[in-house]
Amino acid sequence: MAGKLTLAIDVGTGSVRSALVDSRGKILVIAAREHEQIVPQFGWSEQRPGDWWQGVVATIREVLDKVPRARANIDAIAACGQMHGTVLVDDAGKLVRDTAPLWNDKRTVGYVAAFEKLHRPESYLADSANPATPAWPGFKLQWLRDNDPDAYRRAAAVLMPKDYINLRLTGEIAMDRTDGGASFLMDPRTMEWSETMVGLLGLDRIKLAPLRNPLEILGHVTEKAAIETGLREGTPVLVGAGDYPAALLGSGVCRPGIGSEVMGTSAIITAVADQPLLEAAVCNVGTVEGNWGAFMLLESGGDAMRWARRAFHEKQLSYSDIVARAEEAPPGSERLFFVPYLAGERLGEHRNARAQYFGIGASHGLAHMHRAILEGVAFAVKRHINVLDGISAVPLQRIVASGGGAKTSLWLRIKASVYNIPILVPAEAECGIIGCAIMAATATRRFASLEAAADAHVSYVDEIIPDPRWSETYAPMQIFFEKLYRHSQALYNDLDRLPQ
Structure with missing residues (x-):
């Protein structure tokens, strides 16, 4: 096979995937291996880094077998991975704990509550770029320090999942600044570890891995790793990035004014800005090209549809059937509103928020109820867009959609009309893999910039x-939705006090 190849590795929550990507950005072959998510008790979630490595070895061997002369033609390896999974290794690079708590692990809730009691967001946002939340590795390290002191004492370095794979490939220890910026421990001004945040959490600065640029060559495949994987010894390995920043890049979201919406169980809206957007309800992640992705998360995105399928149809109807019913109702659902906080809110003062229908009249039927869900999720995301636009120098001008929600045509039309900006759908759904290929193509100087490689x-x-007629209907409804959102907040605590 002529032409250079990139080996892209994506260490996800459910599986490891390896892919060979050609110089035009086409995925030639991809292989996946699932791994177990361990739940020792309610609210905990962890995995074995050793399982990630076994998956990497198996998938690399599989893709190498399927493409002739691939081993010789790989000119760079780039990995991305699930963020926040906190891996501890000793000074020889060996694991000091067999498991690592993941991004969705909630064992740190008490530490977050204690921190929030002592510190208002405005006192630390400039040092951390983020509000406090159980996902951040900073709080996971506090828990490990107090609950597994032997492992914490023996740990020489804290790594994220893709960093552990890079360590196994190269023998080198480092973390990139996208994972570092989402740790609650990196200063967004210096892009180095924050002495202030490390001190506030009572952690050891010496245990934090060196921070490097995602495009730098971390090292080269060692003889041992080459024997295990079948790769050519000496193949360059990039520092790489977190999976979400890699996916932003791989969907073309790499300039201010461009946003991303990932609609899965939850809905994440991200706006690219040249600086973090500091606000108590907004999180920030560093992007591969050096900007920041300011994001807000709606807990019930696609999950609102899942609820409707269960609550209204006892799972007997398919999602496409439900969408077809929704399409029978007019835009605006005849002034029926659905407020979609089925699982509360992730951040802010009202994490105990609840969902509701408002405005039900005798003329409303099931079609209206279903369409109101699609519209309600869109109104809630638009509320987030308004927050981000309000603190950004460059408002969103277009959004790239991905995830399961990007496959529903009616929902995309509703969202484009509610947001009143165009929505684009990438041709390649494997945005993380493409993001890795873009990093490798830039690092090997095939392109002058990441933006050019992304293009x-x-x-x-x-x-x-946006449909102008639909947008005309939705604009005043958005104002009413925001009013309904604010007025409902006064009732949540009263609701919680009612006997069950």
């Missing part, structure tokens, strides 16, 4: 333009 690698299969 060459990313294309779109659809562009959904």
Whole structure:
């Protein structure tokens, strides 16, 4: 096979995937291996880093077997991985704990509550770029320090999942600044570890891995790793990035004014800005090209549809059937509103928020109820867009959609009209893998910049333009939704006090 190849590795929560990508950004072959998520008790979630490595070895061998002369033609390896999974290794690079708490592990809730009691967001946001939340590795390290003191004492370095894979490939220890910026421990001004945040959490600065640029060459495949994986010894390995920043890049979201919406169980809206947007309800992640992705999360995105399927149809109807019913109702659902906080809110003062229908009249039927869910989720995301636009120098001008929600045409039309900006759908759904390929293509100087490499690698299969008639209906409804959102907050604590 002519032409250089990138080996892209994505260490996800459910599986490890390895792929060979050609110089035009086409995925030639991809292989996956699932791994177990361990739940020792309610609210905990962890995995074995050793399982990630076994998956990497198996998937690399599989893709190498499927593409002739691949081993010789790989000019760089780039990995991305699930963020916040906190791996401890000793000074020889060996694990000091067999398991690592993951991004969705909630064992740190007490530490977060204690921190919030002592510190208001405005006192630390400039040092951390983020409000306090149980996901951050900073709080996971506090828990490990207090609950597994032997492992914490023996740990020489704290790594994220893709960093552990890079260590196994190269023998080198480092973390990139996208994972570092989402740790609650990195100063967004210096892009180095924050002495202030490390001190506030009572952690050991010496245990934090060196922070490096995602595009730097971390090291080269060692003889031992080459024997295990079948790779060529000496193949360059990039520092790499967190999976979400890699996916932003791989969907073409790498300039201020461009946003991303990932609609899965939850809905994450991200706006690229040249600085973190400091606000108590907004999180920030460093992007590969050096900007920041300010994001807000709606707990019930696609999960609102899952609820409707269970609550209204006892799972007997398919999602496409429910969407078809929703399409029977007019835009605006005849002034029926759905407030979609089925699982509360992730951040802010009202984490005990609840969902509701408002405005039900005798003329409303099931079609209205279903369409109101699609519209309600869109109104809630638009509320987040308004927050981000309000603190950003560059308002969102277009959004790239991915996840399961990007496959529902009616929902995309509703969202484009509610947001009143175009929505693009990438041709390649494996945005993390493409992001790794873009990093490798830039690092090996095939392109002068990440943005140029992204333009060459990313294309779109659809562009959904706002429907002017729908937008005219939705604009005053958005104002009413915001009013309903604010007025409902006064009732949540009263609701919690009612006997069950």
